[in-house]
Amino acid sequence: MKNVVDVKELTKRFGELVAVDHINFEVRKSEFFGFLGPNGAGKTTTIRILTGLSKPTEGRVSVLGLDINSRIVEAKRHIGVVPEISNLYDEFSAIDNLLFMAQLYGVPRTQRRKRAEGLLKTFGLYERKNNLFRTFSRGMKRALTIAAALIHNPEILFLDEPTVGLDVVAARSLRNLIGNLHQQGIAIFLTTHYLEEADLLCDRVAILVKGRIIKIDTPKALKAAAEEESVIEFSFGREISELIEDLSNKLPEVKIATVDHNKLRIYGGAPTEVYDSVFSFAKGKGIKIQSINSIKPTLEDAFIKITGLSPIVMAIEKGGK
Incomplete structure (x- = not known):
C-alpha cells in the first residue's frame, strides 16, 4: 500500500460555516505529514473526520485503504489517536491507564503488561508507573497519552497539537520522542500551528487557511521558494x-x-x-x-509569502493565549 491516508474533496459544514472546504491530500507510508495552519483553519475538524469522530459533509476518505464511513471500526484497530485534550483517567495510575487502553484496543491479555511497561520505559515514565495520572506534569501527561495511543502497535499515529501549553523544555522533549517514533517507521499525521515544530519534524506539510489547502510540499522546498x-x-x-x-x-x-x-x-x-x-x-x-x-528564509518566511498572514496569527494559541 503506497498511501496510508487518501482524502478526496473532503468538506465539512456546520450550518453556514464551511470548516473544511474541498481539500485533497495523501499521507504516504511511514511519512511524517504536517497539517499546518492558524487556529480555526480546520485542522482539528479534519483530524476528527480522519479518525472517525466526525462525519464529512462531502468527499471521500480512506485510512489504510479502508473507507472511514463504512469500515471505521476496522480502521481504528490500526490507528492511534492523541487528542489535544487527554483521554486518560486522572484516578488511574500510569500503568493502569495503559493496561485499560490495551484492553480497549483488544491487545491479548498475555501481552498487555509487557507492552505497557515497555512504553513507560521508552517515554521515561517507568519510575512513575504507579503514580496517579492527575499527579503528572502537563508534559508527562502528554507523553503518557501518546504512549497509550501506541499500545496496540498502530500503523499511523494522529497527533492533534501535541505540544500546546507545554513549556520549552517539555515541548522539546516531546518532539524528540515523536521524532524517534517516526524513525521506527510509523506514519505520523501532525496538526500544529507551530511553524518551527513543522519545520523540525515533517517530511511534507500542507498549509491550511480558512478550511482550504493552499500549498503542500516539503519544508525544504517551501523555504527554497521563499529564498x-x-x-x-x-x-x-x-x-x-x-x-x-x-x-x-x-x-x-x-x-x-x-x-x-x-x-x-x-x-x-x-x-x-x-x-x-x-x-x-x-x-x-x-x-x-x-x-x-x-x-536566510525559514518556514515562517515561506508561510508569510504563501499566505500573506503574519506569524503573530500562528502564535496565538486556542483560547486567545
Whole structure:
C-alpha cells in the first residue's frame, strides 16, 4: 500500500460555516505529514473526520485503504489517536491507564503488561508507573497519552497539537520522542500551528487557511521558494508597530511583517531600494535603526509569502493565549 491516508474533496459544514472546504491530500507510508495552519483553519475538524469522530459533509476518505464511513471500526484497530485534550483517567495510575487502553484496543491479555511497561520505559515514565495520572506534569501527561495511543502497535499515529501549553523544555522533549517514533517507521499525521515544530519534524506539510489547502510540499522546498526574494530584518530603537502602514505606503511592492514590538522583516523588493526607503522613513520619524540583517528564509518566511498572514496569527494559541 503506497498511501496510508487518501482524502478526496473532503468538506465539512456546520450550518453556514464551511470548516473544511474541498481539500485533497495523501499521507504516504511511514511519512511524517504536517497539517499546518492558524487556529480555526480546520485542522482539528479534519483530524476528527480522519479518525472517525466526525462525519464529512462531502468527499471521500480512506485510512489504510479502508473507507472511514463504512469500515471505521476496522480502521481504528490500526490507528492511534492523541487528542489535544487527554483521554486518560486522572484516578488511574500510569500503568493502569495503559493496561485499560490495551484492553480497549483488544491487545491479548498475555501481552498487555509487557507492552505497557515497555512504553513507560521508552517515554521515561517507568519510575512513575504507579503514580496517579492527575499527579503528572502537563508534559508527562502528554507523553503518557501518546504512549497509550501506541499500545496496540498502530500503523499511523494522529497527533492533534501535541505540544500546546507545554513549556520549552517539555515541548522539546516531546518532539524528540515523536521524532524517534517516526524513525521506527510509523506514519505520523501532525496538526500544529507551530511553524518551527513543522519545520523540525515533517517530511511534507500542507498549509491550511480558512478550511482550504493552499500549498503542500516539503519544508525544504517551501523555504527554497521563499529564498527567491530577499528577506531583510530591521531592529529599531523603539516600538514601531503603529508605523507599519506608513512604511508600507513607501514600499507598496513588498510584504512587511512585524517580528517583535521593535523589529520587522521586509520580503521582496530590490535591497538597495528597501534600504534607502527604510533609512528615509526612520530619519523622518526620528527613530534609530539598531541593526540590519539579511535573513536566510525559514518556514515562517515561506508561510508569510504563501499566505500573506503574519506569524503573530500562528502564535496565538486556542483560547486567545
